[in-house]
Amino acid sequence: MEEQKKARLCIEILQNCRNELYHDFPYLDGAFASVGYRCVEKPVGISTDGDYFRTECGYLIDLYRENPARVTRGYLHMLLHCLYLHIFPEKDVKPHLWNLACDIAVELVIEGEGVRELALPEDLTRNRFIYRFGGKKCSAQQIYQMLEKQDFHESVEQMQKWFAFDLHDDWYTNGSGEHRAKTKRKWEKILAYTGQNRQDQKKKRGSRKGEKEEYLTPMARSRYDYKKFLKQFTVPREEVELDLESFDYIFYHFGMEEYGDMPLIEPLEYKEVNRMEELVIAIDTSGSCSSEIVQQFLAETYSILSNRENFSHKMKVYIIQCDCCIQDVVVIHSEEEWKAYSRNIRIQGRGGTDFRPVFTYVQEQRQKKELKNLKALIYFTDGDGIYPRSAPDYKTAFVFLERTQKMDLVPSWAVKLLV
Structure with missing residues (x-):
């Protein structure tokens, strides 16, 4: 050249x-x-x-x-x-x-x-x-x-x-x-x-009216709520449980009437259910998030996960507290462990906010095969912090208790939710 x-x-x-x-x-x-x-x-x-x-x-x-x-x-x-x-x-x-x-x-x-x-x-x-x-x-x-x-x-x-x-x-x-x-x-x-x-x-x-309305509209739509978001990532599986919903009572009743104690069909012993198997919940514990707000978020989360439809016996929930670095990590395997954690939770941190350490930690856990089928990460925050540069290969939602202008800081690859 x-x-x-x-x-x-x-x-x-x-x-x-x-x-x-x-x-x-x-x-x-x-x-x-x-x-x-x-x-x-x-x-x-x-x-x-x-x-x-x-x-x-x-x-x-x-x-x-x-x-x-x-x-x-x-x-x-x-x-x-x-x-x-x-x-x-x-x-x-x-x-x-x-x-x-x-x-x-x-x-x-x-x-x-x-x-x-x-x-x-x-x-x-x-x-x-x-x-x-x-x-x-x-x-x-x-x-x-x-x-x-x-x-x-x-x-x-x-x-x-x-x-x-x-x-x-x-x-x-x-x-x-x-x-x-x-x-x-x-x-x-x-x-x-x-x-x-x-x-x-x-x-x-x-100050531009057109841009402000464009901002508010998706925020209103995002209030489709936490529960629907989590249900996107449940995994269908069969569990040992009588499936009475798919049971046909007509054939059962006909057999009992016609042949005595001989039902022509019995309830299935296996029921197909949708369970959330792996989930990461990150909590922004910087000085801008009060303990009362964090407790409110955890209560809402528990109300969803404690639902028998969602909570899996083999579930693995990582609860990570992070301000500008990882402050605490707890892994929940059962409903009982969740209840015990909720009763004794202690908020740690109160520093500045950097979301990236959580994503780095999650990637390390995946490389170690501790997380094998992660579908979603939920990050509760007020939105004021340093976001990752690139999107992970799992769904990420930044969750807010109320609408705030700081939602505008959330990267386009993440979902914004209002609890």
Whole structure:
């Protein structure tokens, strides 16, 4: 491929990434408009100095061919470096620690946005590292101090592997002092504009009548209730029990009348029933959910599961308490165990809210074959937390006691329910 064609293709790739990101981050329009694109022969990789995204063409084309979402995420990664002024380090910082601190900081921001299209392949160790921050967006300066104090067990090399995307050499060597100062003032203005722009975007979404009605309508429909949702995932099975409903009394009565004590048909000894065999119930125990509300949810759940039609003798119910990390896990196998748990339940947590640890834990249980036929996960919450980037392969419902604007935060792949 000719060099000019390669350069054009690289620019088209970056423009395409920008356009995709604009759909989810319209308030970054000022930042999107403030960087240009340049192709370079070396070094191999991609970088930014606040004026341009510079890339070696072969590197970008190969990376985009292999994983387009990785490049789109990387575009946002670099843009956030500019926006948060990471590209203007203090003179006395240790470059390798500052680079890593900035990479971790912007990746925490991207994770917190929960955009499905930007999701990375699951990495449990990386996820556990992120969970330690409890959903908080720490600044690069704060993370730099943690790195200096060696607060993390992981090696610098391991963390670089998880969070690095671009080269940072331009931050330390590129351009004259006057030009760098001008670029820094530009990004300071863009940062102030972006903050205001994001607030304006939120206000517009909340004030437009058409959008508000569109929001309320599915919420009203979602009140088809808990019971119907759970019944979708019951499994038909035969149990030893007289099936009097399918029993034909006409033939029974005819045999008894005509031949004495000789019924022509007897009730079936096996009855086909629908049972819920495996279920995960997660409870948001962050400070925003009171114990009274949690108790109300558990009472409603028990009223459904205690119904003889739903509760299976072989049922396995995981009840997980989680705020920003797993606080408690109890596995219920019988109606008696459920009653005992309900009587003695103690709410644990009261920290920030991150829904992702529950999904990670469930995946681990499935890999261990502890959960073999999971159909659904129920997550009781007030809706204010960090959601998983991608949908699991089982049905998920986020359950609310009352209608709230926070329902709008629930990902499109999950069901929103009102108890």
